[in-house]
Amino acid sequence: MSSYSHPRANTAREWGTQIVEVRSNNRNGKDRPPQVVGSSTKPEPKGGAPGCAILDPIHIPRKSSSTTRMSKSTLPIVRFTCAVLVLLAAQLGAAQSNPSPVGEWLVTLDIFGTPLQQVLTLKSEGGKLTGSMRGRGRSEIEGTIAGNGVHFVTRQEKETNGEYEGTITADGMSGTAQVFGPKPELRIPAKWAARRVPAITPAPPQRHEFVPTKFHRAFSPFIEPVLHIKSGDSVHTTTVDAAGKDEKGAARVLGGNPETGPFFIDGALPGDILKVKLNRVRLNRDWAGSDDFLVPRAADASLGREMKYEPGEVRWKLDRERGLAMPEKPGEHMSRFAIPVKPMLGCVATAPGTTGQPVPTGDSGGFGGNMDYNEIGEGAIVYLPINIAGALLYVGDGHALQGDGELNGNALETSMDVEFTVEVLKDKKLSTPFVETDQYFEAMALAGSLDDAFREATGRLTRWLMDEYKLTPSEAAVVMGSSVEYRISEVADRNAGVVARLRKDRLAMLGR
Structure with missing residues (x-):
């Protein structure tokens, strides 16, 4: 061999x-x-x-x-x-x-250096792409994939509003886009990048103790979060008063409604809804501060001449055992004036989107903010939009008590002991801000005038009836005309607030 x-x-x-x-x-x-x-x-x-x-x-x-x-x-x-x-x-x-494009992606659209976050959901079959883009509204997707190249257009109510070209790699997707303006010939060039939305590992709800050391005077999407939490988690914390003083009366920050937070909620994505349940809103000191005049929106010309241009401060004693508030130095006709406290939060907000400037904490908008609605207290649920990944939740501006409208410019401003639970709602159609109490569902509108806020609140609640209960416009009008109630929540700041609400026992009589 x-x-x-x-x-x-x-x-x-x-x-x-x-x-x-x-x-x-x-x-x-x-x-x-x-x-x-x-x-x-x-x-x-x-x-x-x-x-x-x-x-x-x-x-x-x-x-x-x-x-x-x-x-x-x-x-x-x-x-x-x-x-x-x-x-x-x-x-x-x-x-x-050639990685698959199928799944959920967090897209950052860069328009002239301004980032806009949206969520892209893609399906692929036979080289064709379908799906949706959500964030500021919802658009449908149609496109193709060839090798590692992707192309798709976005349409809202059958009108094309964007066109995207890009490549997909193991790390993500990126490319260029054309964003359509109000006129078909107006196309804005942009760049885009996307990364896969990470899966959230299910875990039992956690309760977090958070002691704030820093407070913020703007609702901003650019502030680093103080704590990462998950949907279902609860946070126990404290807030300072509108002047920046804590439960001991120590000044911690410059005044102007300083906020506790922001809190980053894992898995919260643009287009989702954040449900904030206020489990605890309690007084944690024995005094509050307010003013002794009426805001211009609340006074006619004759009364306005008699009011002070420079309001005087009114200091209130808070009797936490009896649950009463009374002026420390009452006028001669107010010596027996002692009223029940009703603790509330003037500010609950998610971060506004990245396309605009951070909003001062004395202001409000569709993201919530300085809503100053006296039903946002213990037991209430506030529904807010999620504009960026993580939501970034802010809370603050505690009031021991406030009448409708916050007519003095300040309510009974005080620090507060707060606990809340968060939940991220997916695919929930809801015009926000929206408030739920034990007796009511309430649509809130914040606008430049009471007339505008009234129309907006009415429209939001009517649309909610049609979406939630599948009512026709005529049926919704009958329900609203017979059962709606209104509250003026805010007239002290730039925006006026009007709340349209319906009792839950009336809603229980509607079929779905």
Whole structure:
């Protein structure tokens, strides 16, 4: 038996394929079972078909007459098996080089340096892309994918409002876009990048104790969060008063409704709704401060002339045991004036979007903010929009008591002991801010005038009836006309606030 070295053996060993010689030890011409006499042990190359060389008869050396050839009947099977393995390896390599676009993505659209976050949900079938883009409204997606290239357009109410080109890699997607303006010929160039939305690992709800050391005077999407929490978690914390003083009366920050937070809620995405349940809103000191005049919006010309231009401060004593508030230095006609406290939060807000400037904490808008509604107290639920990933929740501006409208410019301003629970609501259609109490569902509107706020609040509650209870416009009008109630929540600041509300016992009589 002679030894033999095939000229291809070295190359095969370098790549980790196996070289097999099948020999006969029977000198009389009768074949014995084939024997393996040599193989390499190096790892196989990426993208190759593992083990093909051991099956390929062209790798089997034939030097002497004693070397046995593979039977003709076996040869087609061997070649077919190798072809299948090579094809599967090629498909695997292609799948690895072209990641799937299917799933949920957090998109950052850069328009002239201003970032806008949206959520992109994609499905793919036969090279076609479908799905949706949500954030400031919701758009439907249609597009294609070829290799690692993607192209899609966004449409809202059948009107195209954007076109996107890009590439997909293992790390994410990126490319360029055209954002359509109000006129078809107006197209704004933009860049975009997307990363996959990470999966949230289910976990039991946690209760967090948070002691604030820093407070903020703006509702901003750019402030670093003080704490990361999950949907279902609760936070126990404290707030300073509108002047920046804590429960001991110590000044901690410049006044102007300083806020506790922001709190980052894992899994909260643009287009979702944040549900904030106020489990505890309690007084934590024995005094509050207010003013002794009426804001201009609340006074006619005659009364306005009699009011002070420079209001005087009124200091209130808070009797926490009896739950009463009374002026420390009452006027001669107010010596017996002691009224029940009703602790509330003037400010509950999520961060506004990144397209505008941070909003001062004395202001309000669709994100909530300085709403100054006296029903936002212990037991109330506030629904707010999520404009950026994480939501960034702010709370503050505690009031021991406030009449409708906050007519003095300040209510009974005090620090507060607060506990809340958060929940992220997916695919919830709700015009926010929205408030729920034990007896009412309430739509809040904040606008430049009471007239505008009244119309907006009425429209929001009517639309909610139609969406939630599937009422026709006529049916919703009948419910509103017979059962709606209104509250003036705020007239002290830039925005006036009007709340339209319906009793839950009336709503219970409606079919869905």
